[in-house]
Ligand SMILES: [Zn+2]
């Protein structure tokens with residue numbers, strides 16, 4: 001069984017996305033082959049192709065009112081519609097939950113919260129993805145080294161919505177929609193198997209120093225867009241797009 005060894009590498013949009021497995025938590029008794037308990041990237045082909053699943057349902061779960069801008073949700077839907085073969089459509093469902101957590105979230109707590117609040121699961125021709133928007137930061141945040149989102153299982157994302165809002169609310173910061181859309185699309189890119197994470201490379205563009213990320217400057221999956229320090233993102237003025245090599249990988253694995 002593949003361990004969640006690169007969990008940090010694929011998960012951390014911001015912090016030192018590399019070598020530390022210390023937050024590697026979701027590999028446990030529950031990870032037994034159940035459809036929604038597999039590793040990040042394992043559903044890439046199912047998400048991209050229409051053979052097994054011709055419809056996608058994305059369940060957005062807002063914890064204690066942590067909610068994105070409507071435009072950001074629409075941007076995510078457009079991003080997915082452009083790349084996924086889902087002829088029966090992409091449906092977004094939204095729900096609210098309350099949770100009395102402490103001051104922050106470990107990934108274990110995120111996983112527990114998903115277990116207790118997710119209601120959408122793959123069935124028949126529909127594949128389901130859960131996106132949890134939490135209202136407290138990741139427990140590993142320090143200063144300007146923060147986590148904005150993680151792709152922690154094959155159909156599971158967490159977004160640290162309060163942290164996104166903190167870094168997109170004033171002048172000299174990106175617009176909230178730009179930062180939200182960048183994070184949501186980037187993390188979904190990992191579920192689609194980018195880079196070399198379940199979707200095979202068609203050309204060598206994986207960043208040698210930042211596994212599971214693209215080495216093309218400016219690509220949505222380029223680690224340095226988000227790398228190291230949130231301050232590096234503060235002059236962002238548009239939402240990064242996938243570069244042609246990332247798109248070629250997706251197309252070769254059944255996407256469009
Ligand atoms: Zn990433």
Ligand SMILES: [Zn+2]
Nearest residue numbers: 214219243246
């Ligand atoms: Zn790329």
